[in-house]
């Protein structure tokens with residue numbers, strides 16, 4: 504039986520909870536290390552290592568380098584490990600100054616100047632995006648990936664219908680007002696970016712009426728392009744389907760809710776990282 508481990512860096516443990524919900528791996532894999540559920544102190548050599556969370560502290564970096572040396576395959580899991588996610592929001596000046604005001608307390612970990620995605624420090628074999636990835640996606644990563652088929656964009660998994668005649672003139676906000684259960688959320692003025700977001704989540708948010716914020720990252724068409732290509736595609740959808748002013752859209756796309764997720768694969772040009780291959784993304 505193959506073994507796997509989960510190394511959690513700076514993150515919220517949501518990825519670990521989603522993995523535990525995918526309990527079918529119990530028959531196929533032996534969990535060798537996962538601080539959330541096991542009492543083992545040292546990470547042993549394993550066939551597969553999931554890394555969740557961003558590299559935010561010197562402890563994160565030390566633990567990551569040590570773990571990767573003993574792992575057969577490395578999979579970066581979740582938005583934090585891939586683009587910074589929740590931890591990356593701490594790079595915003597106002598959040599950072601609040602945190603550093605507590606620096607004299609001894610339990611505050613030593614921060615790196617910025618948060619970093621995992622592949623800025625170690626080689627990553629595959630990526631499993633999502634905040635968190637669904638249990639089904641974890642199973643796809645653990646078992647034969649060929650068995651897993653997902654549509655190319657969240658729209659294709661969503662099932663809501665688009666109506667050319669309904670053109671909102673302003674955004675409706677994130678989760679405000681009543682939502683038509685059948686109609687595309689863009690037709691209802693919601694900032695849903697499912698059109699160019701990677702599928703695989705079975706449109707978990709949009710089917711009950713919450714706009715997709717893009718936690719699965721860009722669809723294949725945009726992964727190997729600059730972040731501006733993804734942004735331009737989202738804007739194009741809204742200018743085609745609505746009469747909402749571009750300035751209003753651009754401002755909303757840079758809001759903190761979306762800033763956590765947007766550009767998680769296509770920002771390598773800004774961060775001087777190497778391009779990520781779409782073939783490595785689950």
Ligand code: SF4
Pocket residue numbers: 657658659661662663664686687688689695696697698706709715
């Ligand atoms: S834009 Fe959003 S609501 Fe509309 S079909 Fe796509 S995923 Fe569904």
Ligand code: SF4
Pocket residue numbers: 633634657700701704705706707708709714715716717718719720
């Ligand atoms: S619908 Fe969008 S935000 Fe929701 S889980 Fe899927 S990709 Fe993530």
